[in-house]
Amino acid sequence: MNGVHVPISADTISGGNGHKVTVGLSDGFYIDEPIAKGSTTIKRTIYRYHTVDLNRTKVVSNSAFLLTPLLTCNQFQNCNTCLSQAPVIKFDCRWCNAIKRCSSGFDRYRQDWLENDCLTESIEPHQTCPGPSSDAVKKKANVPSSTAGAIIAVIVVIIVLALWAGIAWLIYAYRNPTSNSGLFLIELRHYFKKDSTTATSNEDRYAVTISGDMHQVGTNGDAIEVAPEKPAAPPPDTSEA
Numbered sequence: 001m002n003g004v005h006v007p008i009s010a011d012t013i014s015g016g017n018g019h020k021v022t023v024g025l026s027d028g029f030y031i032d033e034p035i036a037k038g039s040t041t042i043k044r045t046i047y048r049y050h051t052v053d054l055n056r057t058k059v060v061s062n063s064a065f066l067l068t069p070l071l072t073c074n075q076f077q078n079c080n081t082c083l084s085q086a087p088v089i090k091f092d093c094r095w096c097n098a099i100k101r102c103s104s105g106f107d108r109y110r111q112d113w114l115e116n117d118c119l120t121e122s123i124e125p126h127q128t129c130p131g132p133s134s135d136a137v138k139k140k141a142n143v144p145s146s147t148a149g150a151i152i153a154v155i156v157v158i159i160v161l162a163l164w165a166g167i168a169w170l171i172y173a174y175r176n177p178t179s180n181s182g183l184f185l186i187e188l189r190h191y192f193k194k195d196s197t198t199a200t201s202n203e204d205r206y207a208v209t210i211s212g213d214m215h216q217v218g219t220n221g222d223a224i225e226v227a228p229e230k231p232a233a234p235p236p237d238t239s240e241a
Contacts (some may be wrong), residue, residue, distance in 0.1 A: 079129035
């Protein structure tokens with residue numbers, strides 16, 4: 001506040017209507033409310049809760065008042081800082097979790113403080129700040145599950161696309177046997193067919209060919225038993241002759 005030229009003393013000036021001239025600062029809040037229940041007409045009431053009165057006799061020409069602002073509660077943005085700094089700045093700072101605001105209850109947001117029951121539900125300096133809200137914890141817990149759901153969805157889409165691609169390839173190979181895909185499908189079929197026919201071991205096939213009685217069918221259809229041939233005798237040894 002700066003006074004360049006003050007012709008008369010401020011202490012001698014009457015304010016009129018019974019009000020005195022004051023020098024200083026004041027702060028207040030206002031509350032809007034309907035003038036009657038159900039009415040849309042709003043009445044605004046201004047409440048003054050704090051003043052800084054200066055000495056009026058000090059208001060003279062070529063003088064100034066230098067005011068240094070101090071910290072107040074509504075400058076703190078979280079609960080821990082609000083409660084820890086309350087004794088330092090010597091204000092009755094409280095934290096209202098409903099509106100996430102630090103206040104003594106007397107500032108320009110007084111109406112919000114009252115409408116959200118902060119007067120009774122606020123946290124005082126000797127109390128403990130709450131942890132993360134249930135909504136925040138739930139949201140944080142849902143992050144991994146949502147990520148896992150997205151991964152599962154991508155895997156399912158890849159599997160479905162792979163199945164459709166495989167079916168399309170089979171149809172193309174079947175309808176185009178001379179193409180590379182068709183030839184590969186034919187070779188694949190022959191490979192599995194050959195593998196299924198060679199399931200019997202060599203020993204089993206040998207046993208099948210030599211087991212059982214040997215029969216020969218006659219001209220009249222009757223079976224004739226045929227004796228197995230005897231092995232040929234070895235040639236005589238002529239080395240002594």
